[in-house]
Every structure is written in structure tokens, then in C-alpha cells.
Amino acid sequence: MPYVHDTLARLQKSSPAQTEFYQAAEEVLESIRPLLDSDKRYREASIVERIVEPERQIMFRVTWMDDQGKIQVNKGYRIQFNSAIGPYKGGLRFHPSVNAGIIKFLGFEQIFKNSLTGLAIGGGKGGSDFNPKGRSDAEIMRFCQSFMSELYRHIGDTIDVPAGDIGVGGREIGYMYGQYKRLTGSYEGVLTGKGLNWGGSLVRTEATGYGAVYFAENMLNSRNDSLDGKTCLVSGAGNVAIYTIEKLYQMGALPVTCSDSQGTIYHADGIDLPLLKDLKEVRRVSLEEYVKAHPKARYIPVADYPKDGHAVWRFEAQAAFPSATQNELTAADAKALLANGVVCVSEGANMPSTAEAVDLFLDARIAYGPGKAANAGGVATSQLEMAQNASMTRWTFEEVDTRLQGIMKGIFERSHETAKEFDQPTNLVLGANIAGFRKVADAMIQQGCV
Template sequence: MSLIKDTLSRIQQSSPGEPEFYQAVEEVLESLEPLFKKEKKYSEHNIIQRIVEPERMITFRVTWIDDKGKIQVNKGYRVQFSSAIGPYKGGLRFHPSVNSGIIKFLGFEQIFKNSLTGLPIGGGKGGSDFDPKGKSDNEIMRFCQSFMTELYRHIGDTIDIPAGDIGVGGREIGYLYGQYKRLTGSYEGVLTGKKIPWGGSLARTEATGYGAVYFADSLLTSRNDQLAGKTAVVSGSGNVAIYTIKKLIEMGATPVSCSDSRGFIYHKTGINLNTLQQLKEQGKNESLEEYAKIHKDAKYTPVKDYPKGRNPVWSIKCDLAFPSATQNELNLADAKELLKNGCILVAEGANMPSTPEAVHAFLEAKILYGPGKAANAGGVATSQLEMSQNASMLQWSFEEVDGRLRNIMHNIYLSASQTAEEFGQPHNLVLGANIAGFRKVANAMIDQGAV
């Protein structure tokens, strides 16, 4: 379709050196072709050219002082991509890999993910190339205070509500929120992912991982199957992976792997959740090598021993796969290995963890495949539930939030599935999720005029 080619060419020219962003845009636009053919109004209102350009891209310098008294410099970002259906909403990522292309890819995906939740939230994302690993609490605090000193003028509880992401947990949110209050004198729900005593929501920490499992449960139920008795492989060892593992165990499955940037664990009898949490939670980031020292029947493989271009997590025989670490972590060779070993379901806990070639392989095989913008929407959905609690000065029980989350994830599955059926591709939830998410935002843009 010439519109897609022209759009990709234009953004590559206007935004050079942003491959992840191009990948995200191409994947969405290709899925939308059947919609463009069916409904001409989106072309007539120039929606595509409008939606691929952020409403606002903010870039700023972050200077902070380390424990030796030396001034350090990092780069900060906030992309406010779309406010058609609500205030901008999306996490902050602190990681050395962060650049404008990563932030724009994440923000673009967030538009449709947030739309799919059915909640009134637009798409945004932000972060910095700052690395919290190896930094003291005081260094992290000083960085967060400097970061918020710039960011605060661009956000607000009805404007833009950031949350956490990779490298930004409860500790970082606390430092960011404290600085926001100091600068504005306002105690408002301008950040989500807060700790419980000062405005946080129960079940928020667990939400993305739990949500991915609830989505997988809906997928399996559609084929009269269930999670109980299944073997699952999980990548990552942050919040998403940990709570994916926890919920899988609770629902009768056996998760047998986890990983970090240094290596991965294979534990055939099942990952020990307590050990994993002891190594990775409460600001800790101990190597998974320690896990294998505690559990002698587990095998640890360091990154240096990985086959070139491969992640061995995806070579483990399994029924279910939950890529929950980072973008493009699962390639075509990995996908072929999963399929060869009998994997029947892939639910993405991370953002765009599968390469386009891997996604194509899953769709060709017609396995149950939950793309990230649908399967990992539980985190942002619960963030919006936190916003609702803050606005009403209430705190709901864990059970109430968890029940709402499970209902939202099932409704996301239904929306993506029914839309895929509408366009004659019932197995293709990539198409279903993209069209369902896009259509809601695009219709709002048309209703609101040329804004």
C-alpha cells in the first residue's frame, strides 16, 4: 500500500536513526490495511500521517552530583504522543539503551495499548539513559530530583501521568514524587506506581505479569484448554517476569526459566519464587548465578555461553512462552525452536519482544499469540485504576483491583478477537488488537477535528 510506504519513508527522513520506532509503525500500519480498504474516512482525515507524529517530544539535560562530588550528565525524554481519548499515560524507563527512537516506539505502542484497555487514557512514554545499577540510593535520589525538576512543568494529573518501567520502581517513583510535591506544593495523582501508604494501588506491582497470564488464560479458554499442567518458559527477572511466574504457579502451570542481562536459569522442576524474589526484589539485582548455588538441580548459563544470535530460554521444551524482558529478544530462529518443541502459546509481557519475522512465524503456525500491546496492558490498566482511586481519595482492596484487572484483560482479548473475526482472520490477534486500538483513537481524532 503506497500510503504505508510513503508514511514510513517520511518518518525515516524526518526522524533518522530510530529503527525500533520504524518497526513499531510498520507493524501497526500493515495490520490496518483491511480497515483502510473498508472505511475511507481514515484516509480522508489524514489520520495515519497525524498519528505517527507525536503531539509533543520533550528532550532535556539532566545534571546530578555523584557520591564523589562529581557532576554527571544524562539525557531525559518525554514523548506525549496522543491525547485523543485521555491524558497522556505511559512509563519512565531508566536504562543505558534509552534514546529518542526507543522512547518513540514505546510511546507509539502505548497509544493502542491504552486504547485497548477501554479506559480514558492517551499514549506517552519517557525516560533517560541513566543506569540505576551500581548507583547508591543517594545518587539515584539526586538524579530523580534533577530529572523531575525539568519534567514537572510538562505533567499533571489531567495532562500527563507517568509511571514506572525498566529501572524505575517504587524507590525511583518515591524520589520523583517527592520532588514534584516540593516544586508544585500539590499532593495529586501525577505519578502512578506509588507505594501504598502515599497513594499507591494494591496489585499495581503485580499487574503486568498477572495480566499477561490472565490474557493467556483467555486464549486457552477459547480453545477449551487451561493453564493447569502446562510447562512455561519466562524471560526476564523484573516485576513482569516475577509476577508472571507467581500467577502461573497459582493457576497450576510450571514456569521453568527466568533470565537477566547476565544469564538465565533453567529449573526443570519449577522456578522457586521465594529465591527469585530474594535475589531480585527490594532494590536488589543479584546475579541469577546465585540461584543455581541455592538450588543445585537448576542450571545457570551465562550470556557469554549463549549461541550467537540466540537466547537459549526459547530452546527449552515448553507449552507456553512469556517473553518478559525487552524488545526484540525473540528472533526467527528462537520462534522456530519454540514451534519445533511444541509451544502452543506465546503471550508477550514485554513491549515488542518478538521480531517481525518471529511474529510472522507464530501467525503462520496459527498458535495462540498475544501481542504485547494486548497481553501486557495490565500494568497501564491498573495505573489508571490507581488514578481513579487517587481522584476519589479511596483505596480499593487487592481483591477488587485484581478482579477489575482480570475483567479488563478478558475484555481486551474479546475486543482483539472479535475484531480479528470481523476482518476474516480469527487467529490473528495482532491485526485484531491493532485495528481495535487504532479505531477508537482515530474516531476520537475525527470527532475532535484537526487537532
């Protein structure tokens, strides 16, 4: 389709060297071709050309002092991508890999993910190339305060409400919120993922992992199947992976893997969840420590990974939950998963499967939940935190979890019904992208040339 091809070509000229962003844009635009062919309004209103360009891109210097008294310099970003259906909403990522292309890819995905939730939130993303690993609490506090000293002027509870992402948990949110309050003198719900005793929401920590499992269960239920009794592969060892594992146990499944940046654990008897939480939430140490408590478990260091993929996907199982980072699941991994009996893949991370891997899942017609649908539980619960802040109320764990389950069911049903509308009932990539795009695009048309 020349229209899509020409848009992508222009994008590569206007945003050079942003590979992940091109990948995300191409995946969305290619999958919405049936909608663009059937409804000329979107082309007439230049929606595609508009939606791939952020409304605002903010880049700034972050200077801070380390414990040795040396001034360090990092780069900060906030991409405010689209506000057609609500204030910008999306996480902050602190990781050495962060650059403008990564943040734009994440922000672009956030538009459609947030739209799919059915909630009034637009798409945004931000972060820094700061690496919190190995830094003291005092260093992290000084960095967060410096970061917020620039960011605060661009955000607000009805403007842009950041949350956490990789490298940004409750500690970092607390430091940034304290600095925002100090600078503005305002106590408002401008960040989500806050502490429970100062505006945070129950279930927020668990939400993305729980949501990915709820989405998988909905996919399987639609095929007269369930997670009960299934062996599951999970990547990652952060919040998403930990609470995916927790919810899998609650659903009667057996998660047998997890991973971090240094290696993978395979434990045939099932991952020891209390130990995993201790290693990653308390001691913050490598998964290599896991085998000291469980010598029968297997630890595979990164150096021993297959050259064409990731060790975590090379075991027999029926369901897989990529929950670490982008492009972690290759075509070779996808072939291994399918050969080993996997019938369900639910993405807890953002764009964790390469385009080639996605094609293999779609061709095999397995239950495949793309990240923008399957991992929307985190941002959905962030919006529930915003609602509680606005009304100055506090909901119980059960209330929030029930709402989360309903939201994830709604996302599945919208994606599934849209896929069926376009005669591809097993293609939730197409269904999620069209459903998410259509809501935002219609809002943009109704609001005029803005």
C-alpha cells in the same frame, strides 16, 4: 499499499535513525490495511500521517552529583504521543539503551495499548539514559530529583501521568513524587506506582505479569484449553517476570526459566519464586546466585547463548512469556519454541518478538498475544490507581485484581472479535491493532483538525 509505504518513507526522513520506531510503526500500519481499505474516512482525515507524529517531544539535560562529588550529565525524554481519548499515560524507563527512537517506539505502542484497555488514557512514554545499576540510593535520589525538576512543568493529573518501567520502581517513583510535590506544593495523582501509604494501588506491582497470564488463559480458553498443567518459559527477572511466574503457579502451570542481563536459569522442577524475589527484589544480585541454593538447576551465561537467539527459549514447554525487553525473541527462537511444543505465547514486554518471529507464530496459528494487548495490565492498573486517587479511596487487593481480570478479558474479546470481523480469527496482531487504532482514530476525527 502506496499510502502506508509513503507514510513510512516520510517517517524515516522526518525521524532519522530510529529503527525500533520504524519497526513498531510498520507493524501497526501494515496490519491495519484492511481497515484503511474498507473505511476511507481515515485517509481523508490524514489520520495515519497524524498518528505517527507525537503531539509533543520533550528532551532535556539532567545534571546530578555522584557520591564522589563529580557532576554527571544524562539526557531526559518525555514523548507525549496522543491525547485523543485521555491524558498521556505511559512509563519512564531509566536504562543506558534509552534514546529518542526507543522512547518513540514505546510511546507509539502505548497509544494502542491504552486504547485497548477501554479506559480514558492517551499514549506517552519517557525516560533517560541514566543507569541505576551500581548506584547508591543517594545517587538515585539526586538523579530522580534533577530529572523531575525539568519534567514537572510538563505533567499533571489531567495532562500527563507517568508510571514506572525498566529501571524505575517504587524507590524511583517515590523520589520523583517527593520532588514534584516540593516544586508544585500539590498532592495529586501525577505519578502511578506510588507507595501504598501515599496514594498507591494494590496489585500495581503485580499487574503486568498477572495480566499477561490472564490474557494467555483467555486465549487458551477460547480454544478449549487452559494453562493448568503446562510447562512455561519466562524471560526476565524484574516485576513482570516475577509476577508472571507467581500467577502461573496460581493457575496450575510450571514456570521453569527466568533470565537477567547476565544469564538464564533453567530449573526443571520449577523456579523457586521466594528465592527469585530475594535475589532480585531484596539483594539485587545476579541470577548466577540461584544455583548456589539449587545445584540441580542450570545457569547459562550470556557468553554461552546460541548465536541466533536467546537460551531461555530453547527448552521444551507449551507456553512462553517474553517479559524482558524489545526484540529478545528471534526467528530462530520462534522456530525452536514451535519445534519444542509451544502452543501459546503471551508477551509481557513491549515488542519482544522480532517481526520475523511474529510471522512464524501467526503462520503456525498458535495462541499469540502481542504485547500491546497481553501486557496492558500494568497501564490498566495505573489508571485504576488514578481513579482511586481522584476519588480519594482505596480498593482492596481483590477488588483491583477482579477489575484487572475483567479488563484483560475485555482486551482479548475486543481483539478476537475484531480479528474475526476481518476474517482472520487467529490473528490477534491484526485484531488488537485495528481495535486500538479505530477507537483513537474515531476520536481524532470527531475532535477535528487538532
